[in-house]
Amino acid sequence: MSVSSQSRETERTDFVAVLAKVCLVAFLSSLGVVVLYPLFWMALNGFKTNAEIFGNPFALPSGFSIANYISAWNQGIRNYIATSVIVTLGSAVCTVFVSAWTAYGLTRSKLPGKPFFVGIVLGGLMLSPTVAVIPLVRMMQDLGLYNTYWALIILYTAFRIPFTTFLIRAYMLGLPRDLDEAATMDGASEGQIFWRVTLPLCKPILVSCVILHVLFAWNEYLFAMIFTSGADLQTLPVGLTSIMAKHGTNYAVVFAAMTLSALPIVVTFFAAQRFFIRGLAEGIGK
Amino acid sequence: MTAMKHDYKGGAVKIGFTGSRRPERGRLGPITGILSFRWIVIAFVLILWFVYYPIIDNFLVSTKNQDIFTGETAFVGLDNYRRLQSDPVVWTAIVNNTLYAVISVIIQVFGAFVLAALIEGLSEERWRRFWRAIYFVPSAISITVTGLLFYFIYQPDIGLLDSALTQIGLADWSRAWLGEEQTAIYAIIAMSQWQGFGYSTLLFAIAIQKIPRELYDAAIMDGAGTWRRLWNITFPLTREMTGLMVIVTIAGAFQVFNEVMVMTGGGPNNSSQVLGTWLYQQGFIENDFGYGAAIASVIFVITLLTGFAQLWYTKRRRIDL
Numbered sequence: 032m033s034v035s036s037q038s039r040e041t042e043r044t045d046f047v048a049v050l051a052k053v054c055l056v057a058f059l060s061s062l063g064v065v066v067l068y069p070l071f072w073m074a075l076n077g078f079k080t081n082a083e084i085f086g087n088p089f090a091l092p093s094g095f096s097i098a099n100y101i102s103a104w105n106q107g108i109r110n111y112i113a114t115s116v117i118v119t120l121g122s123a124v125c126t127v128f129v130s131a132w133t134a135y136g137l138t139r140s141k142l143p144g145k146p147f148f149v150g151i152v153l154g155g156l157m158l159s160p161t162v163a164v165i166p167l168v169r170m171m172q173d174l175g176l177y178n179t180y181w182a183l184i185i186l187y188t189a190f191r192i193p194f195t196t197f198l199i200r201a202y203m204l205g206l207p208r209d210l211d212e213a214a215t216m217d218g219a220s221e222g223q224i225f226w227r228v229t230l231p232l233c234k235p236i237l238v239s240c241v242i243l244h245v246l247f248a249w250n251e252y253l254f255a256m257i258f259t260s261g262a263d264l265q266t267l268p269v270g271l272t273s274i275m276a277k278h279g280t281n282y283a284v285v286f287a288a289m290t291l292s293a294l295p296i297v298v299t300f301f302a303a304q305r306f307f308i309r310g311l312a313e314g315i316g317k
Numbered sequence: 318m319t320a321m322k323h324d325y326k327g328g329a330v331k332i333g334f335t336g337s338r339r340p341e342r343g344r345l346g347p348i349t350g351i352l353s354f355r356w357i358v359i360a361f362v363l364i365l366w367f368v369y370y371p372i373i374d375n376f377l378v379s380t381k382n383q384d385i386f387t388g389e390t391a392f393v394g395l396d397n398y399r400r401l402q403s404d405p406v407v408w409t410a411i412v413n414n415t416l417y418a419v420i421s422v423i424i425q426v427f428g429a430f431v432l433a434a435l436i437e438g439l440s441e442e443r444w445r446r447f448w449r450a451i452y453f454v455p456s457a458i459s460i461t462v463t464g465l466l467f468y469f470i471y472q473p474d475i476g477l478l479d480s481a482l483t484q485i486g487l488a489d490w491s492r493a494w495l496g497e498e499q500t501a502i503y504a505i506i507a508m509s510q511w512q513g514f515g516y517s518t519l520l521f522a523i524a525i526q527k528i529p530r531e532l533y534d535a536a537i538m539d540g541a542g543t544w545r546r547l548w549n550i551t552f553p554l555t556r557e558m559t560g561l562m563v564i565v566t567i568a569g570a571f572q573v574f575n576e577v578m579v580m581t582g583g584g585p586n587n588s589s590q591v592l593g594t595w596l597y598q599q600g601f602i603e604n605d606f607g608y609g610a611a612i613a614s615v616i617f618v619i620t621l622l623t624g625f626a627q628l629w630y631t632k633r634r635r636i637d638l
Contacts, residue, residue: 272579
């Protein structure tokens with residue numbers, strides 16, 4: 032009798048466990064639908080005609096014609112993507128190199144007063160672009176950089192140096208020094224040690240930094256909106272809002288344009304997921 | 318984790334040793350020291366010029382008013398700050414930013430913590446990775462895209478939300494979510510939660526992975542159930558992360574700009590203005606730089622406070638574990 036009651040007991044806990052598991056999976060799945068369905072809806076609406084868009088929003092498009100996508104591509108998305116690529120890559124290269132130099136100077140060189148300089152870099156983390164934007168407008172106009180790629184490249188670099196330096200510095204502090212010392216003994220200069228020893232060792236964090244920067248620069252809106260005005264200089268986020276303003280009634284093209292601008296970063300995320308996640312993990316200490 | 322700390326301390330000690338071991342450093346010390354500035358000079362020029370100086374300049378701009386027609390500036394002292402106090406939209410904006418902060422902390426910090434614990438509780442790594450990735454997707458997409466997407470989702474004629482409500486028999490609830498003063502800011506905040514919760518879930522998942530498995534095994538042996546383990550192990554051991562996320566989320570909530578700009582532009586009737594969009598409206602649409610700069614100063618003070626909170630918290634964090 033005691034055996035049977037025990038087995039009934041385990042049966043019941045099994046049942047509870049299975050029920051809990053089913054509830055959990057159901058919950059995770061419905062949350063997944065809430066997250067993904069709007070994105071699919073966006074991509075599907077890009078295939079619809081305007082009349083279909085005004086019909087049942089849950090209906091599938093009648094055909095998968097890419098006409099809207101082509102028209103969105105030709106109506107500016109192509110240019111916006113080109114600008115976004117230039118600005119994103121330009122600022123990513125500048126930011127990561129300058130930050131790596133700085134991190135090296137702050138960890139390995141014989142720079143006097145390091146804590147003071149580290150403090151200035153960390154202080155930069157607290158200052159937000161929103162607060163600086165009004166003075167920056169005049170500054171950029173005076174420098175003749177207003178409405179150029181350089182305005183965005185320089186500003187993205189300057190505003191991301193504190194964060195990126197912080198990440199690389201933390202990584203460099205954790206690197207063993209034996210190699211540096213051996214290289215110093217062999218008569219290598221600081222510069223040679225940086226390029227030949229430290230930088231190769233930092234490759235993982237540099238990849239993470241590039242990814243975090245790309246994620247930031249590709250999606251940045253405030254500076255991009257304020258410092259560029261010409262259609263040929265607008266980045267994707269700003270260009271999208273102008274497509275919206277221009278073709279506000281041709282919803283299908285707007286949906287296609289939105290999908291096209293989301294696609295590159297989503298593809299990059301799934302392709303480089305491992306680096307993304309490591310980059311974010313490193314960034315937590317921010 | 319501890320290994321890194323030892324390295325750090327060991328490293329710091331070693332700097333001194335290298336110095337004393339190499340006699341030539343004594344003579345060339347000052348010169349190599351000055352030469353070392355070459356590593357940091359570009360970064361410091363950029364940071365001081367484009368990040369720090371504008372903050373100071375912002376205060377100067379906020380004490381002046383510029384006549385749009387003549388272009389002349391006049392010193393007005395703290396007038397712009399007095400105007401802030403009596404500007405009802407500034408108060409609406411502060412309330413909206415605060416709402417943003419509170420809701421985001423509840424959903425993107427505590428909600429995400431529970432979700433991450435649920436995901437990390439799954440037995441197969443394959444599925445854990447799957448859910449983390451799925452929920453993260455919106456965070457990779459720019460706020461402009463998600464903002465526009467939800468602008469459409471909230472539309473009464475073509476949007477998903479009202480159709481969905483009608484289909485499940487809640488037709489009475491359907492409305493122009495972004496077009497009504499009572500709902501506009503909540504609709505925007507809801508979009509922001511949809512976009513951001515996957516990011517913080519991922520961060521919490523990473524923090525949870527760092528907790529030693531043995532603690533859970535021991536707890537299971539002692540007969541602790543799921544909730545008990547969550548409350549007595551997972552939560553205390555990710556508390557540092559939670560604290561940091563609360564601060565970062567609040568700081569972010571006071572700098573919100575993009576989604577409000579794209580979805581409502583602050584309307585209807587300024588009901589969904591936040592500090593960032595009101596700054597833009599005043600500074601760039603009305604061309605009142607002085608007043609815009611005063612609004613920027615408010616954002617500055619708030620982000621500075623959250624920044625100090627963060628520094629204090631990370632410093633304290635170093636001590637335990």
